[in-house]
Amino acid sequence: MRRILGARLFAAILLAVAVPLGWLLLEYARGVAPWVSLQQHALLYSYMLLSVLALMTLLSYYRYRIERGLRKLSITDPLTGLYNRRYFLSRLNDEFLLYARQPRPVSLIFIDLDHFKLINDRYGHQSGDELLVAIARVLRTSSRSEEVVARIGGEELCVLLPNCTQDQAYTAATRFHRAIETMAALSTEGEAIAVTASVGVATTNDQISSDKLLFKAADVAMYQAKQSGRNQVVVAGLPR
Ligand SMILES: Nc1nc2c(ncn2[C@@H]2O[C@H](COP(=O)(O)OP(=O)(O)OP(=O)(O)O)[C@@H](O)[C@H]2O)c(=O)[nH]1
Structure with a gap:
């Protein structure tokens, strides 16, 4: 379980980095040099990075909670709450x-x-x-x-x-x-x-x-x- 959580956190970090990078590429395609764009919009990039990271971590946490609940249901007797x-x-x-x-x-x-x-x-x-x-x-x-x-x-x-x-x-x-x-x-x-x-x-x-x-x-x-x-x-x- 810890390995799955670790893999999900890693994926969240990757995506959080990928989103501002994608934006940077778009800026580049519009003719704005990356370092210029970074300087101009440093706050925007930090915000993007943090919000995507927070969102992905939250989603991973809810998924983990749902999976834990489903697993508990699959091993429990519904009437008594004992194991099945x-x-x-x-x-x-x-x-x-x-x-x-x-x-x-x-x-x-x-x-x-x-x-x-x-x-x-x-x-x-x-x-x-x-x-x-x-x-x-x-x-x-x-x-x-x-x-x-x-x-x-x-x-x-x-x-x-x-x-x-x-x-x-x-x-x-x-x-x-x-x-x-x-x-x-x-x-x-x-x-x-x-x-x-x-x-x-x-x-x-x-x-x-x-x-x-x-x-x-x-x-x-x-x-x-x-x-x-x-x-x-x-x-x-x-x-x-
Ligand atoms: N209320 C309730 N009854 C259940 C449940 N599951 C099984 N039963 C009942 O348990 C009873 C078991 O009956 P039997 O197998 O004849 O056993 P017994 O009456 O306990 O007799 P002995 O085991 O020989 O002492 C049946 O009437 C089932 O309907 C349940 O979830 N709730």
């Missing part, structure tokens, strides 16, 4: 590129809300939406800055934990699970909504050695949590 599935999978892939060079534990937590259909049916879709937003807020505040929290499907959320052992991931998963269970949520009518989640945790090891395998292992662990009665945390590969 595409961004999450690409970060997971990046983590494994690092892992190939320097193996260190990577963990993934898969969170699926329990009976979300019933919540929608009972309190309405709008309340369901607001609940998702509130859960996203809870996850964001209970996660660390290096962790990537994403909404990867309707009521499915994932957290990527770089450089995180199985024990640490289990502690984090329990923290998320508890935070969801104890959050105070209200429907649009003001009724209290109780919500729980089934959580799967997986960490890299000899068998789980790629991004796809890690994702799959956490998904399977989450499914086991559902099968075992929901509202619990299951760690991949550990007896329950």
